[in-house]
Amino acid sequence: DARVTQTPRDKVTEMGQEVTMRCQPILGHNTVFWYRQTMKQGLELLAYFRNRAPLDDSGMPKDRFSAEMPDATLATLKIQPSEPRDSAVYFCASGPDSSSTDTQYFGPGTRLTVL
Amino acid sequence: AQSVTQLGSHVSVSEGALVLLRCNYSSSVPPYLFWYVQYPNQGLQLLLKYTTGATLVKGINGFEAEFKKSETSFHLTKPSAHMSDAAEYFCAVSDTGGFKTIFGAGTRLFVKA
Numbered sequence: 001d002a003r004v005t006q007t008p009r010d011k012v013t014e015m016g017q018e019v020t021m022r023c024q025p026i027l028g029h030n031t032v033f034w035y036r037q038t039m040k041q042g043l044e045l046l047a048y049f050r051n052r053a054p055l056d057d058s059g060m061p062k063d064r065f066s067a068e069m070p071d072a073t074l075a076t077l078k079i080q081p082s083e084p085r086d087s088a089v090y091f092c093a094s095g096p097d098s099s100s101t102d103t104q105y106f107g108p109g110t111r112l113t114v115l
Numbered sequence: 116a117q118s119v120t121q122l123g124s125h126v127s128v129s130e131g132a133l134v135l136l137r138c139n140y141s142s143s144v145p146p147y148l149f150w151y152v153q154y155p156n157q158g159l160q161l162l163l164k165y166t167t168g169a170t171l172v173k174g175i176n177g178f179e180a181e182f183k184k185s186e187t188s189f190h191l192t193k194p195s196a197h198m199s200d201a202a203e204y205f206c207a208v209s210d211t212g213g214f215k216t217i218f219g220a221g222t223r224l225f226v227k228a
Contacts, residue, residue: 004158042218042219042220042221043159043205043218043221045215045216048215056215091158091159093158093159101147101164101166101209103149103161103164104159104161104216105160106151106158106159106160107158108156108157108158109156109157109158
């Protein structure tokens with residue numbers, strides 16, 4: 001049963017620290033998405049990749065957030081420096097094809113708390 | 116620009132009662148429509164989707180949704196609620212030309228015994 005995996009599942013850090021979240025998409029999927037979920041804003045799209053190339057990262061605060069796909073099996077989301085307002089659950093999702101009809105397969109999320 | 120509106124952030128039903136979760140969309144092109152479910156401490160998973168063809172779509176766990184173009188709606192229904200249906204449900208829309216999926220704010224379903 002193929003699944004998207006995310007590490008760590010929970011992260012507590014102090015303001016100003018660097019945070020790196022990792023995602024392993026389902027093997028063979030060529031589209032990867034990063035979302036942030038908060039009670040206030042709901043589910044927000046931060047960035048997405050197709051064939052490892054960033055297609056859109058307009059939802060991401062550029063000064064502190066960065067997203068990369070070093071290879072087809074790993075996507076990373078970094079926050080440097082982190083701030084309390086970054087506290088949220090971050091989801092990675094992958095899709096099998098570059099199509100609007102794609103189902104997105106979500107990972108379990110990384111719960112980030114910035115103190 | 117596309118958008119999705121889910122009416123009611125919380126819906127409460129009794130076990131065995133009809134479930135109706137409302138979703139209206141806005142799209143300038145023929146939309147693709149999705150319903151996802153999120154159980155506590157988990158990621159979202161697909162319930163069903165409409166792309167083309169039959170407007171009544173059946174999904175997992177007994178859920179179905181009907182695409183009504185004239186009403187720009189894609190409401191989710193289930194004839195008889197089960198305790199295990201308690202979760203948050205998200206309606207989403209994507210267009211024929213892009214990769215982005217726009218999610219609604221979500222509706223939390225409570226099921227009372």
